[in-house]
Amino acid sequence: MAKYQEINAFIHKEIEKGKLKPGNKLPSIRDVCKMFQCSKGTVIRAYHEMERNHLVYSIPQSGYYLLESKGKEEVSQRYHEIDFISASPDTRALPYREFQHCLNQAIDLHKETLFSYNHPQGLSPLVEILKKHLQEEQIFAEYENIFITSGAQQAINILGRMPFPNGKRNILVEQPTYQGALESFLQHGLTVMGIHRTVKGLDFDELERIFQNGQVKFFYTIPRFHNPLGISYSNGEKKQLAKLAAKYDVYIIEDDYLSDLELDGKADPIYAFDVTSRVIYLKSFSKVLLPGLRLSAVVLPKQLTKVFEEYKKWTDLNTSILSQGALEIYLKSGMFYSHRRKIKQIYHDRMEYLRGLTQEWNIPYIRWHVPNTGFFAYLEVHKQINTETVLQQLAAKGICLSDVKKHYLPSFAHDPGLRVSISRVEKDQIKNGYFEIMETFKGYSDRMKNRDETFHL
Numbered sequence: 001m002a003k004y005q006e007i008n009a010f011i012h013k014e015i016e017k018g019k020l021k022p023g024n025k026l027p028s029i030r031d032v033c034k035m036f037q038c039s040k041g042t043v044i045r046a047y048h049e050m051e052r053n054h055l056v057y058s059i060p061q062s063g064y065y066l067l068e069s070k071g072k073e074e075v076s077q078r079y080h081e082i083d084f085i086s087a088s089p090d091t092r093a094l095p096y097r098e099f100q101h102c103l104n105q106a107i108d109l110h111k112e113t114l115f116s117y118n119h120p121q122g123l124s125p126l127v128e129i130l131k132k133h134l135q136e137e138q139i140f141a142e143y144e145n146i147f148i149t150s151g152a153q154q155a156i157n158i159l160g161r162m163p164f165p166n167g168k169r170n171i172l173v174e175q176p177t178y179q180g181a182l183e184s185f186l187q188h189g190l191t192v193m194g195i196h197r198t199v200k201g202l203d204f205d206e207l208e209r210i211f212q213n214g215q216v217k218f219f220y221t222i223p224r225f226h227n228p229l230g231i232s233y234s235n236g237e238k239k240q241l242a243k244l245a246a247k248y249d250v251y252i253i254e255d256d257y258l259s260d261l262e263l264d265g266k267a268d269p270i271y272a273f274d275v276t277s278r279v280i281y282l283k284s285f286s287k288v289l290l291p292g293l294r295l296s297a298v299v300l301p302k303q304l305t306k307v308f309e310e311y312k313k314w315t316d317l318n319t320s321i322l323s324q325g326a327l328e329i330y331l332k333s334g335m336f337y338s339h340r341r342k343i344k345q346i347y348h349d350r351m352e353y354l355r356g357l358t359q360e361w362n363i364p365y366i367r368w369h370v371p372n373t374g375f376f377a378y379l380e381v382h383k384q385i386n387t388e389t390v391l392q393q394l395a396a397k398g399i400c401l402s403d404v405k406k407h408y409l410p411s412f413a414h415d416p417g418l419r420v421s422i423s424r425v426e427k428d429q430i431k432n433g434y435f436e437i438m439e440t441f442k443g444y445s446d447r448m449k450n451r452d453e454t455f456h457l
Helices: 003-016 029-036 040-052 096-109 124-135 151-161 179-187 204-213 235-247 302-316 321-333 335-358 387-396 427-450
Strands: 056-059 063-066 146-149 170-175 192-198 216-221 251-255 279-284 296-299 366-369 376-381 417-421
Touching (some): 003 029, 003 040, 151 296, 151 302, 179 192, 204 235, 387 427
Parallel strands (some): 251 279
């Protein structure tokens, strides 16, 4: 049993014994490190695993707290009535039955290869069909440049550790950015720098200075439906990124994790503007199919394929043949495209519904930023508001949100704000949750008026 699993088991036993009850704070990360003689990263992984399974919730600068009651599978309604935290797809919209059919077919089709190791690049028929599939998204790649990984996270882990032809060692990330990428880079002891990205975009003058002087190996970016801000780059900004990467010999990791929700047929990836082979493209299926499928496609420049293959080989030898075979059948049958149309509509409708609600109420020191689709909206908060207190008040009402602070490097000055995920909430929950959020912030507004203090974003 891995160390993080031992920690997980320990917490479960504490719950069963009644030593931890709903609302109780879990042991601190420092205490668990001493108890299990392990690294901080191992404890964080264990706690994050429990958070993803809705057993605990976190409050920045405070710690982790228990959601579930002892011995029960259902989540405590007091704390988990409306889930604006989850970054997983809505289970009610996932194609379980169709994919089960594909799994059964894959067992028959690939029964010989199921009992042997496969090439680390991926299952050949899947790579072939992905080559055609990616062309729809303006990704024109050769067969040998496409690799299948166990989720985008595995690709990020490998790319962070492996050497690049430019001989540089530093990694540049947007601030804020996807927490999984941050944790991967930091836990591997890599040198990570940040550049501020706001709802208005990047400062390209600052980006050019960092590219020129920062010995940047690669720039990790989420150009579309950013996590946690929800925003997207324009085609013009993507062209500028590709141009600067070529000029200063910097690679770009383009994490296009929600490309299947794109509504604008003219919104191309950065990869489409890359003429010097500096862009690495990540395509995930976890957010639109089954998260447990753990399959992603990585499109690499030719000069990186051999090194990437070696690192991947000694990471897992090969990605699950059964999962790859099922995805191949799912894509080939056309079921994927039918499912994609369905979920595009679902998330577009939810986000538009939230956008409509935000037009009804104005509080001067918060500002909503709601895209036309995707998983995340962003609630900008004035720096004088204590977001930790707000989160505690909302948790008491059964509203769970995420503070964007955890999406920043520890040393990087962060802007206060909340990430609001609509991935697993229906419209009635969006409405109820929205009004609870606004009522909570209105309480601050009323107190400010009483003290004759007003301020605006």
